[in-house]
Amino acid sequence: MDLGIAGKWALVCGASKGLGYGCAKALVEEGVNVVINARGDAALQTAAAQLRAISLDAARASGQKAVEVLAVACDITTPEGRAAVFSVAGGPGTDFDILVTNAGGPPTGDFRDWEREDWIKAVDANMLTPIELIKATVDGMAARGFGRIVNITSSAVKAPIDILGLSNGARTGLTGFVAGLARSGIAAKGVTINNLLPGKFDTDRLASTHQAAASKSGKEVADIRQLQSAQIPAKRFGNAAEFGAICAFLCSQHAGYMTGQNILPDGGLFAGTF
Numbered sequence: 001m002d003l004g005i006a007g008k009w010a011l012v013c014g015a016s017k018g019l020g021y022g023c024a025k026a027l028v029e030e031g032v033n034v035v036i037n038a039r040g041d042a043a044l045q046t047a048a049a050q051l052r053a054i055s056l057d058a059a060r061a062s063g064q065k066a067v068e069v070l071a072v073a074c075d076i077t078t079p080e081g082r083a084a085v086f087s088v089a090g091g092p093g094t095d096f097d098i099l100v101t102n103a104g105g106p107p108t109g110d111f112r113d114w115e116r117e118d119w120i121k122a123v124d125a126n127m128l129t130p131i132e133l134i135k136a137t138v139d140g141m142a143a144r145g146f147g148r149i150v151n152i153t154s155s156a157v158k159a160p161i162d163i164l165g166l167s168n169g170a171r172t173g174l175t176g177f178v179a180g181l182a183r184s185g186i187a188a189k190g191v192t193i194n195n196l197l198p199g200k201f202d203t204d205r206l207a208s209t210h211q212a213a214a215s216k217s218g219k220e221v222a223d224i225r226q227l228q229s230a231q232i233p234a235k236r237f238g239n240a241a242e243f244g245a246i247c248a249f250l251c252s253q254h255a256g257y258m259t260g261q262n263i264l265p266d267g268g269l270f271a272g273t274f
């Protein structure tokens with residue numbers, strides 16, 4: 001299926017690895033120009049080189065032009081980081097057609113140990129940063145008559161995870177905000193906003209939550225992996241490529257009638273009819 005978004009510009013945050021990289025790769029494969037972001041420059045440049053190679057191969061096969069892949073190493077949760085992605089040379093400024101918000105998840109722990117500063121950091125990274133990125137781009141999208149915003153949140157919004165209280169709280173705040181904004185005047189201007197709620201995807205982030213669960217319970221990491229994957233009806237963790245494919249579809253021309261939704265790719269783990 002042609003997703004109809006070749007030539008558009010996307011900002012994909014937290015994209016040097018994991019789910020963000022999966023989304024950037026799927027968009028590049030559809031001919032979308034991307035600005036990718038992550039904090040560490042070395043890993044980000046490696047990811048950018050891989051994306052350029054993927055695009056060149058696709059361009060050779062199809063006879064079409066390769067896409068632009070611009071990389072901005074910065075902390076997206078800071079005002080300076082956001083200014084850097086919007087001012088990168090050769091980029092579209094704030095005139096992105098597609099925005100994928102993402103940043104590292106908050107640490108695991110017990111809420112009795114968290115101070116106000118820990119909550120502020122989590123809310124800043126996982127609620128206010130996506131809202132700032134949306135604020136900078138959404139009106140331009142509406143004025144041009146096309147926009148796709150996908151927030152990478154977490155299955156913890158739907159089914160809270162005890163050791164991830166900071167994530168449960170901060171991301172639910174974003175979800176409530178997006179529910180209102182998606183149904184505001186922008187819906188009639190071709191702009192959709194949806195949230196993608198990863199269940200358990202095999203990335204470094206999942207490995208670190210397994211490590212935390214192992215330390216808390218005294219079990220081996222391998223046993224926790226085995227136990228968790230056995231509880232998933234699909235009997236496996238998800239991978240970044242399948243996550244990216246869902247994101248690319250949400251960003252496509254075909255998904256224009258789908259907004260304000262929370263999509264839960266989790267291999268069937270959430271045991272609800274809806």
Ligand code: NAD
Binds near residue numbers: 037039103200
């Ligand atoms: P990951 O650790 O594999 O990758 C995170 C990416 O974000 C990296 O590129 C990292 O450099 C970048 N990043 C982190 N903090 C950043 C910041 N402040 N500014 C810019 N870039 C930053 O993680 P992942 O598994 O891809 O997870 C992505 C998001 O999805 C996280 O918020 C995570 O909590 C959430 N999530 C993941 C899972 C899962 O199973 N993997 C499940 C639920 C929620």
